[in-house]
Amino acid sequence: MKVSREQMVENRRRILEAAGRLFRARGFEAVTVAEVMRAAGLTHGGFYGHFRSKDDLIAATLAELVVAPEPEPTALSDFAARYLSPGHRDNPGDGCPVAALVSETIRQAPEARAAMTEGLRRQIARLADGADAVDPKAARQAAIGSWAAMVGAVIFARMSDDPDLSDEVLAQTRAWIARGA
Numbered sequence: 001m002k003v004s005r006e007q008m009v010e011n012r013r014r015i016l017e018a019a020g021r022l023f024r025a026r027g028f029e030a031v032t033v034a035e036v037m038r039a040a041g042l043t044h045g046g047f048y049g050h051f052r053s054k055d056d057l058i059a060a061t062l063a064e065l066v067v068a069p070e071p072e073p074t075a076l077s078d079f080a081a082r083y084l085s086p087g088h089r090d091n092p093g094d095g096c097p098v099a100a101l102v103s104e105t106i107r108q109a110p111e112a113r114a115a116m117t118e119g120l121r122r123q124i125a126r127l128a129d130g131a132d133a134v135d136p137k138a139a140r141q142a143a144i145g146s147w148a149a150m151v152g153a154v155i156f157a158r159m160s161d162d163p164d165l166s167d168e169v170l171a172q173t174r175a176w177i178a179r180g181a
Contacts, residue, residue, distance in 0.1 A: 012050050014040040019061040024100040025093030028058055028108065059111035065097040066119025074130045076146050080177040083150050084170040089157045098123075099154040123147055132180065146177050 003011070018039035022031045033054055034044045051057045082088070083096065092100045098119065105116045127143035128136070153173035160166040 008049070011040070011042060011046065015042065015047070015050055015057070016061050016064045019057055020065050020097065021093045023058070023061060024065075024095060024097055028101070028104050033057070055109045055112070058108055059115055062097065062101070062105070062112050062115035062119070067115055067122065072126070074126065076127055076131055076142060077174075077178045079127065079130065080146065080150055080174050084153055084174045084177075086167065086170065089154055089166065089170060092158065096151070096154065099151050099158070102151065103155075142180075149173050149177065 015036060019031070019036045022036060022039060033047050036057065037044045037047055047057075051060065088095045098116070102116065105112055124140065124143045124147060127147055128139040131139035131142040131146075133139040133142055150173065153169050157166040157169045160169065
């Protein structure tokens with residue numbers, strides 16, 4: 001049975017959505033192609049109609065997660081308040097792909113790293129547009145420093161087995177950014 005072009009597009013969207021959720025929750029290596037396809041509600045055999053390999057899926061998923069949506073400028077402190085929240089920390093499968101996957105991406109194919117690099121460029125520009133600084137260089141510096149602090153804080157908060165320390169890392173990083181980093 002032939003699948004329509006519209007159904008192919010929808011199937012690819014479902015695969016990328018499922019892969020994004022699973023990769024963020026468990027990492028690239030812990031997720032199989034069969035699990036992705038099952039989570040997307042599709043058969044394993046249909047995978048190769050969309051992707052050449054798991055590496056291709058990883059790169060396409062990262063591009064979808066960090067590059068595809070056109071980010072709106074946002075105030076650093078407002079973004080930090082949402083990003084550095086217990087809800088974000090506790091739900092990596094629905095959260096930021098950078099905090100969930102950055103340490104694994106450095107060992108992935110060049111296409112995956114390129115997608116994350118483009119996402120980094122776009123996030124820095126987005127946060128610089130929302131920085132309080134008048135000078136573009138100062139705004140970019142605030143964006144880079146704040147983004148690095150936010151990602152690091154979420155990674156530390158997720159890593160910690162001490163709930164009080166985890167909460168403190170998030171709260172102190174939010175406060176530091178709110179003070180103007």
